[in-house]
Amino acid sequence: MINIGVLALQGAVREHVRALEAPDVNVIVVKKALQLEEIDGLVFPGGESTTMRRLINLYGFYEPLKQFAREGKPVFGTCAGAILMAKEIAGQPEPHLSVMDMTVERNAFGRQRESFEAYLPMKHVGENIEAVFIRAPIIQSVGPEVEVLAEYDGQIVVAQEGPFVACSFHPELTEDDRFHQYFVQVVRDSLKVGVTAE
Amino acid sequence: MEKRTGTERVKRGMAEMQKGGVIMDVINAEQAKIAEEAGAVAVMALERVPSDIRAAGGVARMADPTIVEEVRDAVSIPVMAKARIGHIVEARLLEALGVDYIDESEVLTPADEVFHLNKSDYTVPFVCGAKDLGEATRRIGEGASMLRTKGEPGTGNIVEAVRHQRLIQAQVRKVISMSDDELMTEAKNLGAPFHVLQDIRETGRLPVVNFAAGGIATPADAALMMHLGSDGVFVGSGIFKSDNPEKFGRAIVEATTHYDDFSLIAELSKDLGVAMKGIEISTLEAKDRMQDRGW
Numbered sequence: 001m002i003n004i005g006v007l008a009l010q011g012a013v014r015e016h017v018r019a020l021e022a023p024d025v026n027v028i029v030v031k032k033a034l035q036l037e038e039i040d041g042l043v044f045p046g047g048e049s050t051t052m053r054r055l056i057n058l059y060g061f062y063e064p065l066k067q068f069a070r071e072g073k074p075v076f077g078t079c080a081g082a083i084l085m086a087k088e089i090a091g092q093p094e095p096h097l098s099v100m101d102m103t104v105e106r107n108a109f110g111r112q113r114e115s116f117e118a119y120l121p122m123k124h125v126g127e128n129i130e131a132v133f134i135r136a137p138i139i140q141s142v143g144p145e146v147e148v149l150a151e152y153d154g155q156i157v158v159a160q161e162g163p164f165v166a167c168s169f170h171p172e173l174t175e176d177d178r179f180h181q182y183f184v185q186v187v188r189d190s191l192k193v194g195v196t197a198e
Numbered sequence: 199m200e201k202r203t204g205t206e207r208v209k210r211g212m213a214e215m216q217k218g219g220v221i222m223d224v225i226n227a228e229q230a231k232i233a234e235e236a237g238a239v240a241v242m243a244l245e246r247v248p249s250d251i252r253a254a255g256g257v258a259r260m261a262d263p264t265i266v267e268e269v270r271d272a273v274s275i276p277v278m279a280k281a282r283i284g285h286i287v288e289a290r291l292l293e294a295l296g297v298d299y300i301d302e303s304e305v306l307t308p309a310d311e312v313f314h315l316n317k318s319d320y321t322v323p324f325v326c327g328a329k330d331l332g333e334a335t336r337r338i339g340e341g342a343s344m345l346r347t348k349g350e351p352g353t354g355n356i357v358e359a360v361r362h363q364r365l366i367q368a369q370v371r372k373v374i375s376m377s378d379d380e381l382m383t384e385a386k387n388l389g390a391p392f393h394v395l396q397d398i399r400e401t402g403r404l405p406v407v408n409f410a411a412g413g414i415a416t417p418a419d420a421a422l423m424m425h426l427g428s429d430g431v432f433v434g435s436g437i438f439k440s441d442n443p444e445k446f447g448r449a450i451v452e453a454t455t456h457y458d459d460f461s462l463i464a465e466l467s468k469d470l471g472v473a474m475k476g477i478e479i480s481t482l483e484a485k486d487r488m489q490d491r492g493w
Contacts, residue, residue: 009455010218010239012211031456046215047239048275054237055455080215106274112212112298113321116203134211135276135298173211 002187005030005039009055011047011080015172019180024188033064041074041163041187044081046134046170049106052080053096062097069099074163074190076183082166083137090140100164101143108138108155108168122150122158122179130176131157131169138168163190204321206343212276212299212323213344213407216240216430220420220451221409223247223434226265227272233437236447240276240299242432243269248305248352249435249474252486258306260288266295278325283492284310293322299344301325304491305351305434314492317341327411329362329489331369332388335398336493338406339391345404347428348489349412352435354476356419358489359412363426366408373398412489415473417453417463424457441471 005028006016017027020043028039036042042065044052056062069075077085084096088103109115112135119128131152139156142148149165150158157168163186171179202208219239224230230241245261246254260281270277276298281288283302288309292300302315304327317324318341327348328334334345347366349359369388373395376384381399385392397405410423411432420431431454433447440446449466456462484490 008218012214012217014217015214047217048215048219050234050275051219051237051239051451054451058452111296112276112323113293113296114203115208115212116201117205117208118201132207132211134208134215170211170215173207173214 001026002041002191003028003039004184004187005035005042007042007044007052009059009061010051011045012170012172013045016043016045016180019172019177020184022181022184025184033059033061036064036068040191041076041183042068043183044075044077044084045172046079046081049080049083049096052084056096065097066099069097069164072163072190074165074183074187075099076165076167078167078170078172079134079136082139082168085164085166087143100159100161100166101146102159102161102166103140104137105140106137107135109133109136111135118152120150120152120157123147124149125182126178129171129179130174131171132173133169136168139166209323209343210406213325216276217407218455219430220454221278221430221432222437222447223432224269224438227268229438229443230269230272232443233447234273234275236444237451238275238447239430240278241269241273242278242280242301242434243297244280247435247438248488249354249439250352251305252352260285260292260306263291263295266292266297270296280306281315282306283308284313284315286315289315289320293320297322299323299325302342303327304348304488308491314340317343325409327489327492328366330365330388331373332390333493334366334404334408335388335390335394338394342406344407344409346409346411346432349410349414350479350482351412351488353413353479353482354415354436354474355479356413356415356422357479359410359414359423360426362412363410363423363428367427370398370404374402414450415476417449417467417470420450421453421457421463424454430454435474439474446470
């Protein structure tokens, strides 16, 4: 079995838990930093990034999360989760966890009335992925090691840097689990690499 | 790549992102910043908090758009605002101002005693109050994307919010256990749209997020409402009517996240100063009961 955690400080946790389900996956709802030791991969759910960041600091998650990423363990961030992962946030002096070489812009499509859904093709994942954008960020630019997996209207909305995947929409709000299952595969592969390295 | 705005998924999804969070009432930019700093997931821009609306009496209307704009421009978290029940123009106006969520609220004086807003018509999502599953499902039928208990706003007394949340949860459990031939009679008895009850029975839960609101005054109150199955909490008068809003706000946010960590809640309940003064519900006259507005 592989263990995948969903960071449960605030936001859409239940939906991610459902979407990650697979015969060989045990999903763990992570509320305490110590639980990071039990898991092989982690999802940062959608929610409010400023709220989540405050709670990350408050509950001593900051350093353990950085360490988790430094060890090369897979992380999947959706919407607010992607903002937490970015190395730079446009218009803000400091990033949050800075685990992925990209610059994000918050609320890039506008306010809630501009929130929308659309279908996108995604590299490695498939065609017609249902994408629900809610006060969504965009990925303005990415570093040389980062692969762009999907764009919408000329803007980067999904990117991957090794074990780290960031996405500006909410795959967890749809019944289409292909994207989550892609991340599950990233976690499986990371464990295989670990075995050969030893 | 066809782009669709204002879909049910986009509107309900917005509320899903607020789960486990605290939404705070604020009356100016300064309070909005304090709320954001304290960890609120959204703010509700108002001219007066419910306890002041109660004290002022008269007709309570939508806030001055200047206040809504001031709050909107002060924070990066979502901004909500209240429109009177059935007031189509207040709602359209708030939508035009770019608020992220509208509360069709019994805290304001109703503009229509018969019809609630047809919320499916709007691009902006709505939250509505409910005392029982009948009200809850009627609001969903009209297009509400989020629910909250009515409680009794501005009283600092949790008893009504508890009553409403317990009742709704019990009624949901009952619907889930019903057979096909019982469901229509239940719809008739509750005054509930049949298709919404079918949806609840199929999925085993309400189709939208359901927060607690109306009378939450302490961190322990917030944790109690989470314990009873609320998806998050609205705090109206409780924070900015307390002695130390910063500390109080933070404590309520933490108690909501970790509602099952009792030693933590005990710690953060220490030295909070005086909470807002409460009102015993039985001393309220019928005309002062906000929960009886709407149907």
